[in-house]
Every structure is written in structure tokens, then in C-alpha cells.
Amino acid sequence: MWFLLGVVIAAYLINIKLAVALNDWNGRFYNALQVVNKEEIFSCLYDFILLCSAIILVLVTADYLQGRAALIARRELTHRFFNRWLSENAPFYCLRLENKEPDNPDQRIAEDIRDAVSVFLNLCTSFFNSVLMIGSFSVILWNLSGPLTLFGFSIPGYMFWVCLIYTFLETLITHLIGRKLKRLNFDSQKREADFRSSLLAKRTHAESIAGLKGTSVERLELNGKFSSLLNVLIEILRKKRNLEYFSVGTGQVTHLTPIFFSLPAFFAGTIELGGLMQIRGAFIDVARSLSWIAMSYQQLARFAATYERLSTLHYAIEEINEKHKQTVCYSTSTKGLKADFYLCIPERSQDERLKVKLTLKQGQLTVLQGPSGSGKSSILRVLAGFDRFASGMVESPSQKLWITQQPYLFKETLKANLTYPELPDKVSDSKALALLEKVGLGRLEPFLNHTVDWQHRLSGGEQQRLMLARMLLLKPQVLLLDEATSALDETTAEAMTEMLRLELKNSAILLVTHQSVLVRHADQVLQMKDFYVNTRKKRLCPVSQI
Numbered sequence: 001m002w003f004l005l006g007v008v009i010a011a012y013l014i015n016i017k018l019a020v021a022l023n024d025w026n027g028r029f030y031n032a033l034q035v036v037n038k039e040e041i042f043s044c045l046y047d048f049i050l051l052c053s054a055i056i057l058v059l060v061t062a063d064y065l066q067g068r069a070a071l072i073a074r075r076e077l078t079h080r081f082f083n084r085w086l087s088e089n090a091p092f093y094c095l096r097l098e099n100k101e102p103d104n105p106d107q108r109i110a111e112d113i114r115d116a117v118s119v120f121l122n123l124c125t126s127f128f129n130s131v132l133m134i135g136s137f138s139v140i141l142w143n144l145s146g147p148l149t150l151f152g153f154s155i156p157g158y159m160f161w162v163c164l165i166y167t168f169l170e171t172l173i174t175h176l177i178g179r180k181l182k183r184l185n186f187d188s189q190k191r192e193a194d195f196r197s198s199l200l201a202k203r204t205h206a207e208s209i210a211g212l213k214g215t216s217v218e219r220l221e222l223n224g225k226f227s228s229l230l231n232v233l234i235e236i237l238r239k240k241r242n243l244e245y246f247s248v249g250t251g252q253v254t255h256l257t258p259i260f261f262s263l264p265a266f267f268a269g270t271i272e273l274g275g276l277m278q279i280r281g282a283f284i285d286v287a288r289s290l291s292w293i294a295m296s297y298q299q300l301a302r303f304a305a306t307y308e309r310l311s312t313l314h315y316a317i318e319e320i321n322e323k324h325k326q327t328v329c330y331s332t333s334t335k336g337l338k339a340d341f342y343l344c345i346p347e348r349s350q351d352e353r354l355k356v357k358l359t360l361k362q363g364q365l366t367v368l369q370g371p372s373g374s375g376k377s378s379i380l381r382v383l384a385g386f387d388r389f390a391s392g393m394v395e396s397p398s399q400k401l402w403i404t405q406q407p408y409l410f411k412e413t414l415k416a417n418l419t420y421p422e423l424p425d426k427v428s429d430s431k432a433l434a435l436l437e438k439v440g441l442g443r444l445e446p447f448l449n450h451t452v453d454w455q456h457r458l459s460g461g462e463q464q465r466l467m468l469a470r471m472l473l474l475k476p477q478v479l480l481l482d483e484a485t486s487a488l489d490e491t492t493a494e495a496m497t498e499m500l501r502l503e504l505k506n507s508a509i510l511l512v513t514h515q516s517v518l519v520r521h522a523d524q525v526l527q528m529k530d531f532y533v534n535t536r537k538k539r540l541c542p543v544s545q546i
Contacts, residue, residue, distance in 0.1 A: 001072040004065045008125060011062035016132045018055050019285065025051060027278040034273040066121055074117045081109050084317045090386070091320035097386060100319070102312045104193035109313075112189070112306045119303040123296055130289035138286055159258060159279060163286050166257060170250050170287075174297050178243045181301035184236045189305060191229040198225055206456075240298065247295070258283035328387035333395045335362045336508045337478050339383060341392025345375045354379070354531040356392075360478065360508035365501055367519055368512045370528025376512045377405070379531075380480045383510070397477035405483045407463040409455040415448050418469055427473065435472050438499060439465040440492070460487035468496055472503050479504065481511045490517045497521050 025047055032040035085092050085105065095101035102108070138160055202209060202218055209218055258280045288295065328341055337360040344353050354375055360366050370376050382390045384402035409417050415432050416424045424432075433445055441462060458466065464487050471479055479500075485493035497518050500509060511518065519525055 001069050001076070004069040004072070008062050008066050008069065009128065011058050011065070012125065012129050012132065015055065015058050015062070015129070018051060018058065019133070022051050022055070023278055023281045023285075026281050030273045030277045062125075066125060070118050070121050073121070074114055077113050077117060078109065081113065081314075081317075084314075084321055085109065087321055089321050091317045094320045094386065095316055097381075098320075100316055102309070102316055103190055104197060105313050107189075107193035107196065108309050112309050116303065116306045116310055119299050119306065123299055123303060126296060127292055130292040133285050133289035159262065159283060160286070162257070163283055166254075167287050173246060174243065177246055178239055178297050178301065181236065181239050181298060182304045184232060184239065185302050185305035186308060188229070188232045188236060189309060191225070191232055195222075195225045195229050198222055243297065254284055254287050257287075327391040328382060329393040330385060331393070331395045332398055334397065335477070336360050337383065337394070337396040337400075337510075339392070339394045339396075341382060341387075341390045341394065343375065343378060343382060344389040345378055353533060354528075355533045356382070356531050358526060360510055361523075362477070362508050363505050364523040365497070365509045365511060365521060366524040366526060367522040368510060368526045368528070369514070369516075369519075372514075374528040375531075376528060377482055380482050380510070380512060383478075383480055399476050400478040400480070401471065401474065401476040402480040403467055403471070403482060403484050405486070407455075407467045409458070409463060409466070411451065411453045411455075413449050413451050414444060414454060417454050418466060419473060420470065422473070431473075435469045438472060438503070439469045439496065441465055441469065461489075461492070464488060465496065468500065471500070475504060475507065477507060479507050479509045481509065481513075483512055483514070485511075485513065485515060485518070490515060493518060494521065 025044060028040070029044040029048070032044060092105070095105075198221065202222075209215065259276065262276055262279050338358075340357045342353055343356055356379055358366070368376055368379070378389070380402060381387075383394060383396070384400065385394075408420075410420075413424065415427070415429070418424075418432055418435060419427045429448060432448060433442070436442055436444055436448075454466075455463070464484055467484060485496055488496060493515050494517055497511070498521055501521065511522075
């Protein structure tokens with residue numbers, strides 16, 4: 001990337017030399033026109049073809065290389081966000097768990113990085129080009145314009161000072177007109193992402209919405225979000241319209257300003273037509289360069305908003321990855337799992353907490369039962385390594401897996417879903433088919449390498465069977481199952497539970513379930529009521545934590 005940017009900078013240096021040559025060409029050409037020197041006119045036209053060809057080649061090549069550099073920078077920055085967002089500390093989950101997740105992190109990674117890199121490189125190259133323009137053409141403008149006597153004072157290079165004052169006023173007025181664009185761009189990006197997220201949610205939950213006949217409510221919600229987005233976009237258009245009125249107007253005035261201030265010298269005969277054209281060209285180039293802020297104002301506002309969104313996500317991730325201190329001490333053991341910790345349940349009274357003390361032995365099945373909302377899933381969350389509301393210790397092997405209530409399936413091949421999180425190439429088709437047979441999904445053999453949206457293709461029970469097939473492949477030392485058979489009938493649930501016991505003989509399994517028929521397959525049964533203690537005098541869950 002740095003090599004490409006170096007070539008781009010070199011191209012802009014060459015372009016400045018060509019621009020200076022073009023300015024000199026203006027002087028020669030218009031002087032030849034003034035005296036009707038045919039030979040010089042045709043010679044200048046030939047030089048113009050060469051100059052234009054060189055400028056086109058340099059600018060198009062620089063633009064292409066800058067685009068390639070932007071793609072490389074986007075790749076590197078995206079990979080860095082991936083590595084932090086999807087690190088072992090699982091900030092993508094912890095941010096949501098701790099209610100610190102910025103809105104639409106997916107949109108920030110997918111689109112904001114793209115926009116930030118592209119706009120930043122455009123701003124940098126245009127700024128660099130403007131600096132070179134100022135350095136090159138200010139000297140030309142100073143020398144060509146000569147001194148101006150005003151009220152007895154001689155002002156050397158007076159056209160340069162006119163240009164400086166002119167661009168300062170232009171920049172000031174531009175800022176006054178467009179200063180709200182940063183906030184409006186920030187709001188528009190957020191509302192665009194919210195609108196897109198709502199549309200995606202309708203697809204994800206299409207069956208539930210259709211079943212409940214909730215289309216009118218969903219349509220009302222989408223109309224509200226879209227109207228909110230349109231209001232911001234209209235306000236942005238208004239601000240851009242006002243900026244355009246001013247910038248287009250000043251653009252026209254810029255072409256006439258140098259001629260107007262140079263007319264006295266031209267009428268006096270101190271400069272020729274070619275010199276007048278050179279002053280005009282140099283003035284326009286210097287004015288545009290000095291007006292970099294005014295001309296780039298919309299891009300600067302857009303970049304500032306995008307940078308702020310990315311910074312917010314970056315700092316949130318870093319807080320999880322670097323500053324998050326666990327209140328539960330996690331240590332590694334070779335067999336089984338031992339836990340001894342206190343746990344607060346945010347949804348329950350501040351005066352109630354759980355005193356969880358349990359042991360999961362290798363090769364044994366433990367069943368955890370209790371009413372809905374009593375904290376069963378919260379216990380599994382702590383055992384899995386996410387301890388926001390707990391304090392104590394957990395000792396377990398490193399190979400520990402937690403299967404949540406919602407199965408995770410994605411749009412890929414059935415084999416890729418089966419082998420997740422391993423790569424499908426590491427598992428043979430015959431082994432994959434054998435695993436499907438064990439969980440009663442043998443009928444899916446023809447679709448093993450078909451890519452479809454399996455989250456919607458399979459029923460709830462089939463999804464749970466596929467999750468269990470994953471466990472047969474991965475063979476974790478500790479397996480935490482949260483209602484992993486809830487979508488199965490009791491007979492099938494019993495069969496799947498017994499199959500797990502037989503296939504995972506070296507695993508310690510903890511199963512949260514409401515299916516009482518599974519209790520007889522357990523080596524140990526735990527009840528949530530035995531974990532509750534009352535601490536009305538000592539509150540461990542202040543409201544600020546919840």
C-alpha cells in the first residue's frame with residue numbers, strides 16, 4: 001500500500017510540473033493570438049496535445065493506484081476490526097451482554113470502514129495536491145502581478161494578497177453554511193443502518209410475523225423509520241443546496257476576479273493578453289488550493305461523522321478486550337468442572353442472589369431444573385466464561401462448549417453447518433453422513449453439499465439434532481446444554497440424551513431442561529431452589545450494574 005501511495009504522490013508531483021507547463025503554454029498561446037503569429041499558434045496547439053495527453057495519463061493512473069491503495073487499506077483495517085471484535089474475549093457478545101454495544105456494529109465494519117478509507121485518501125491526496133499548487137503557482141502569481149500602489153503604499157505581488165483574502169472569506173462563509181453537516185451525516189448513517197436492520201429483521205422473523213398477521217404493525221414501524229431517515233436526508237440536501245449555491249457562485253466569480261483586478265495593468269500595457277491569461281490561471285489554481293477546506297467541506301463532514309462512529313466501536317471493543325476485569329476466577333483443570341460462585345439475577349430482586357456450588361464429573365450427565373426465569377441460563381453463561389453479575393471461581397478444561405437455546409445455523413452447505421466451528425474440508429463426507437444418521441437426519445444426505453438458508457429450511461427439532469451432531473464431532477470435555485432438546489418430543493429427546501451419554505463417554509455434561517422424562521438418564525439432578533440465598537442486608541446488585 002505504501003508503495004502505491006508513493007507512486008501516487010510522485011504522479012501528483014509530475015502533474016504539478018505539467019500544470020505549470022500548461023500555465024506557461026497559456027501565456028505563449030494567447031500572446032501568439034494577440035499578434036496573430038500563425039507558426040507559433042500551431043506550435044502551441046501541438047504542445048497542447050502533448051501536455052493534455054501526459055496530464056490525462058498521469059491523473060488516470062494516479063486515480064487507479066489510489067483506488068487500489070484504498071482497497072488494501074480497507075482490507076487491513078477490516079481485518080483488524082475482525083480480530084478485535086471476534087477475539088477470544090468475545091466482545092461482539094459481551095458488548096451486547098453489558099448493554100454497551102454501539103448501534104449497528106455490522107454496518108460500521110462493512111460500510112463505515114469503506115467510506116472512511118476512501119474519503120480519507122481522497123482528502124489526503126487533494127490536500128497534498130493543494131499544497132503543491134500553492135507552492136508552485138503562488139510564485140507565478142506574485143511575479144506576474146507585480147506591485148500595486150494604494151494610498152501611497154506599494155503592495156508587492158498584490159494579486160496573491162487578493163487571492164488570500166478572497167479564499168479566507170470563502171472558507172469562513174462555507175463553514176457558517178455547512179457546520180451542521182457532520183451531525184446530520186452521523187444521524188443519517190445511524191438511521192440508514194436502523195432502517196436496513198429493521199428490514200432484515202422482517203426477513204429473519206417472516207414466519208412469526210405472517211403467523212400473527214402482524215404485517216400492518218410492521219409496515220407502520222418501517223414507515224416510521226423510513227420517514228425519520230427521509231427527514232434527515234432532506235435536511236442534508238438543504239444544507240448541500242445552500243453550499244452549492246455559494247460554491248457554484250464563488251466558482252464563477254473566481255474566474256472573473258483576477259481579470260477584474262488585472263485590467264488596470266492590462267490597459268496600461270504593462271502586461272499582454274498572455275500574461276493576463278497566466279495571472280487568471282495562476283489565481284484560479286491558488287484560490288482553489290487555498291479553498292481546500294471550503295471545497296472539501298462536505299467530504300470533511302462525512303469523514304468526521306464516519307470516523308466518530310468507528311472510534312466509538314473501536315473504544316468499546318478495546319474496553320472489553322483490555323480493561324475488562326473478570327470477577328470470576330477461571331482456572332484450567334484436566335477433568336470435569338468445579339464451580340463455586342455468587343450470582344445476581346438482574347431481573348430479580350436486589351436482595352436475592354444465587355450461591356452456586358457444583359461439580360460436573362467426567363462421563364456423567366447432570367440435569368439442572370427450575371422455573372423459567374430462575375437463572376438457569378445465567379448459570380450456564382457464567383460456567384461458559386461470561387461473568388458480568390457473578391463473583392467466585394470456576395475450574396474447568398479449556399475444551400468447553402456452550403449450546404444456547406437458539407441454534408446457530410447459517411447460509412452455507414449443510415456440511416459446513418454440521419462441522420462448525422471446524423472447516424468442512426477437515427471432515428470427510430462419509431463421516432459427516434454417519435453423524436447425521438446418529439441424530440436421525442440421514443434423509444438429508446442428498447443435501448450435504450447444498451448451500452441454502454438452513455435456519456429457515458430446517459424445523460426447530462431438526463436444528464437441535466444438528467447441534468447435537470456437532471457435539472458428536474467436536475467431543476468437548478465439558479458440554480453445557482441449554483434446552484437443547486426442547487423442540488423434540490419426549491421419546492426422541494430421551495433417545496438423543498442417551499445417545500450423547502454413549503458417544504461422549506469422556507465428557508462432563510450439564511443439561512438445562514424442563515423435560516422431566518430426562519431426569520432418569522441423569523447421574524445428578526440439581527434444583528434451582530437449592531441455590532437461592534437471601535441477603536437483604538447486603539446488596540450485591542446495585543441498580544447501576546444492571
